[in-house]
Amino acid sequence: MRGTAFAPQLTDGDVSEYLAQLEMLSKGYREESEIWPVNIPEFDTVAVHSRPIAPETFKLVLAAIRQRQCLKARYVSLSSGSEGFRAILPHALASDGHRWHMRAFDFDNQRYSDFVLSRLEAKGFADTPSGDLPRDVDWTSTIQLVLTADPAMPEPRRERLESEYRMRKGALRVKIRQAMLFYYLRFYGFNPHDLEGGAMRNVSSFHLKVANMEEVEKWLGRRN
Known part of the structure; x- marks a missing residue:
């Protein structure tokens, strides 16, 4: 005992x-x-049932990250009709708590994006286009998401919620990569696509509020 x-x-x-x-x-x-x-x-x-990640594609992704090489890959996006092979340069992996993504520079769109690994098909390496790439600022920048209990809640319930999330002085401060902000918002019950007056509606299914909404909207790219 x-x-x-x-x-x-x-x-x-x-x-x-x-x-x-x-x-x-x-x-x-x-x-x-x-x-x-x-x-x-x-x-x-x-x-959680989702399409499996192809082992051969995943091996190529890992090799491309280690060797800093471009992938010749096809990505089937639900929001885009583009399904041809293109050059993508991956540099990191990220999980949104539900699916794994590849963080990579997309030469076709000239930007860094997240690619769901289960929607990716890689056919080997591709020649890296010449020229210097921009820094992935969203990935390397650390930001702070500040959450509070919904002030409309009765005080006893609000205090219990603050205790549940281990808030200090009524706030939960979460340091994250800027590139992961969208996923963290969804994790805490917010829907970044649910807009009200041009900004994210500050309503969480977990009775939370974003205290630094103006900063969050700026980091999401909707405000200057």
């Missing part, structure tokens, strides 16, 4: 570590004999 002086040595004792083990078990990454929790409770998780 664990004594009062017990302190974990192999973990930090955080509940998220235990739940991560259950996540790996549910997704088939581990067998029950390979995770450390014992007497596993009955549990279930939401299974």
Whole structure:
């Protein structure tokens, strides 16, 4: 039996570590004999079904990032009819919590974009067009998203929400890459496409508010 002086040595004792083990078990990454929790409770998780990432394409993406080479790739976008092969120079991977993306410079559109890996087909390397590329400012810039509890909530509920999100002085300050802002907003229950008066409607499904909305709109590219 664990004594009062017990302190974990192999973990930090955080509940998220235990739940991560259950996540790996549910997704088939581990067998029950390979995770450390014992007497596993009955549990279930939401299974997200999406198109699988082609292993050969993923290998080429990793090689292109390591070797700083262009990919000859075709990307099937739901918002664009362009499905031809083009030169794309990847430099990083990013997850929105639901899908994995490739962060890359798109020579056709002359900009950095995120490409969902499951929609990408790579056919090898391509010659890198001559000339210097612009810096991926959105990826290298760190910004701060400031969230507060909805002030319209009754005080006891607002205090519980502030405690749940470990807010300090009534605010949760999240340091993130500017390129990841859209994904973080969705993670916290906001819809960046839901506009009101030309700006994102400041309504979250989790009863949160964005405190620095003007900055957020600027970072989203909708204000100067």
